[in-house]
Amino acid sequence: MDFSFSDEQHLLRKLAREYLTDRLPPERIGELADRAAGRDSTVDRELFEMGWFGDELGFVDLLVLFEEAGRALLPSAWFPTVAVVRPLLAASDELAEQIRNGRTCTLAWAADRARSALDRTPALPGLVGPGLLTTSRVLVPDLEQADSVLVLGLDAGRLGGLEVDTGAHPEVISRCPNVDGTRRFHDLHTDRTPARRVQLSATGIESLRARLWVALAAEALGVAGRALDFGIEHARTRTQFGRIIGTYQGVSHRLVDAYVRIELARSLVYRAAGIIEEGLTGDPLEIAVCSAAKTRAAGAAVFAAENSIQVLGGMGMTWEHPIHRWLKRAMTLNAWDGNPDTHLDRIGESIMAFST
DSSP states (O other): OOOOOOHHHHHHHHHHHHHHHHHSOHHHHHHHHTSSSOOOHHHHHHHHHTTTTOTTOOHHHHHHHHHHHHHHTOOSTHHHIIIIIHHHBOTTSHHHHHHHTTOOEEEEOBSSGGGOSGGGOOBOOOEEETTEEEEEEEEEETTTTSSEEEEEEEETTEEEEEEEOTTTOGGGEEEOOOSOTTSOEEEEEEEEEEOEEEOBOSOOHHHHHHHHHHHHHHHHHHHHHHHHHHHHHHHHHOEETTEEGGGSHHHHHHHHHHHHHHHHHHHHHHHHHHHHHHOOOOOHHHHHHHHHHHHHHHHHHHHHHHHHHHHHGGGGGSTTSTHHHHHHHHHHHHHTTSOHHHHHHHHHHHHHHHHO
């Protein structure tokens, strides 16, 4: 595959980075992460005005935005809205139209923490009255930041969905303890709460997972790149014993190793993005590529953040420097929908099945 970004996609990246750098500098990210709501509602409106919710964006276009959003630690429900909710919706559904107009919506699928992978989605709960829902879901990403939530479940062997307007019913939300204040997880507990059955597309759970993995991988590239930049900036300016510390091998080798991991992961992520853009065929090796992209990119993000923290020395170990927030996002991405061991097992099984 001859993969390269178009001039329009390069411009999209440039404009996205300029906006996010200006709108969400590290000190602003820190303020939002430590705030109870953790959200600046004007950012979602501005993203809509810039076309980030538009149907005309292909997956590679979104890949560019996912990467830049990860670089800035964008604290918004925009990511689950366009990465997983919108692909699930039939184009004619009311929620799909609302998303095109800037509504944010997240996805609730896990019934318990021990079985939180997307492929373990439980049965769709039934309505207990005319449009009333009683159910519980856990580990819902960005639930407090979203306007509504799509409760996913199996309905007669197929995926089904129910939408709950959490903006009108905030009492259904309870926050989970987690390290990343910019990407929070919550529990959902409804008790005869108004809900609406949603029309879904033909997207299957395996295709949805592959799309999510690549979206998470793209975000991880952005996290990794910014974490590495923190280390490089410090290594270029900090002096020790009369020398710039970047001239010491113990410092420079850490940064070079992180760079190599990021660039190797980047090639894999862009290859996986091309597969999603062209459309999954159901080939197990295609799924394996998407799985590999997620685990390599998230692992590179953790590695880059940890090593940049070492380069920063004592300052990197405290809240005096904001890099700890990038490490926390990297750790979140690394664990989301399968830790590295889970993905490596999947990849190994695919390779063995192909070789036999």
